[in-house]
Amino acid sequence: MEMTGFRHQVGGHFGLFECTGHVAKPVNAREMAFYELLTDNIRTFTPAYCGRVLVSTSISEKGELTLSTPSMFDCHKRLPHTPPSTSRPKKMRFRLKNGKVMVDLDKNENTFAGECQAKVVHRLLKNGPSWFILLENIVENFEMxxxxxxxxxxxxxxxxxxxxxxxxxxxxxxxxxxxxxxxxxxxxxxxxxxxxxxxxxxxxxxxxxxxxxxxxxxxxxxxxxxxxxxxxxxxxxxxxxxxxxxxxxxxxxxxxxxxxxxxxxxxxxxxxxxxxxxxxxxxxxxxxxxxxxxxxxxxxxxxxxxxxxxxxxxxxxxxxxxxxxx
Incomplete structure (x- = not known):
């Protein structure tokens, strides 16, 4: 299952990615434990936590980078999928150029998101497959x-x-x-x-x-x-x-x-x-x-x-x- 950059990331230190109704972020042991032990009264106010997944990256001959996980996910209750409109932007893609991870962004897109995500992709290339936690993507069916x-x-x-x-x-x-x-x-x-x-x-x-x-x-x-x-x-x-x-x-x-x-x-x-x-x-x-x-x-x-x-x-x-x- 392919993962792409989460284009609606507006904060945080680490790059976020998305696939099949989830946002994926690099595992932090404390945060993962907190989600797993969270009491129900507070869990009501958090995005659904769907466990962890191992993410790896590969490089094509043209330097294109692909993030992927071997698993399929069907965990939290998802809203009915809305067919994408012609105005919805393309997926965020990464490529390696002169040893540096680059992200393809459209004009007027958030460069902060791309910079955060490029750093994570670089670490994946350097260190190999890494664990990410999966959270419900609360903007999955939002157009804008x-x-x-x-x-x-x-x-x-x-x-x-x-x-x-x-x-x-x-x-x-x-x-x-x-x-x-x-x-x-x-x-x-x-x-x-x-x-x-x-x-x-x-x-x-x-x-x-x-x-x-x-x-x-x-x-x-x-x-x-x-x-x-x-x-x-x-x-x-x-x-x-x-x-x-x-x-x-x-x-x-x-x-x-x-x-x-x-x-x-x-x-x-x-x-x-x-x-x-x-x-x-x-x-x-x-x-x-x-x-x-x-x-x-x-x-x-x-x-x-x-x-x-x-x-x-x-x-x-x-x-x-x-x-x-x-």
Missing amino acids: PCVLDLKMGTRQHGDDAPAHKVAAQMRKCAESTSALLGVRIVGMQLFDGPSGAFNFVNKLEGRKIDQQQFYDYFYLYLRACGEKRAKILKKRLEAIRNVLLEAEGFRFFSSSILVAFDAIGREDNIRVQMIDFAHSTFPGFCQDALYYGADDGYLQGVETLIAQLEFFLESFPETPESCASR
């Missing part, structure tokens, strides 16, 4: 996915992080909106109808965004969402908040909330998922340090988002200059 990746919490480093990593992550939090709001933008893509292209915000830009700019970017995403989707998003975040208030000892360091909707799809269709658990923990997990109570830093970020949604819905359909202007 509008995606927002939000890094949650006031702390991003795990307990196992070395001193230099702790210092670097604390600095990122202090210099971004993470410390103040409990959330920052990791990445965003929005479909622009008039131009027929996506507009992007990458993680480096997200770290530079101040409080007012964060509100403005979030408001821009909500305007694209529309009122119906925004109401669903608010209810979903409130449900996440209620579950996390009761999640004794859980910590979701460096975890994200991923929001996605189809720019040309149904007005009531929006997905909201908790993702990225490489540094998460709970009592009894991997002999980690014990924490008590709820994850206040993560909850602060959720409260920030809910408050902005309330402001947006109160002002809809008016268009104030900034949702920070209270």
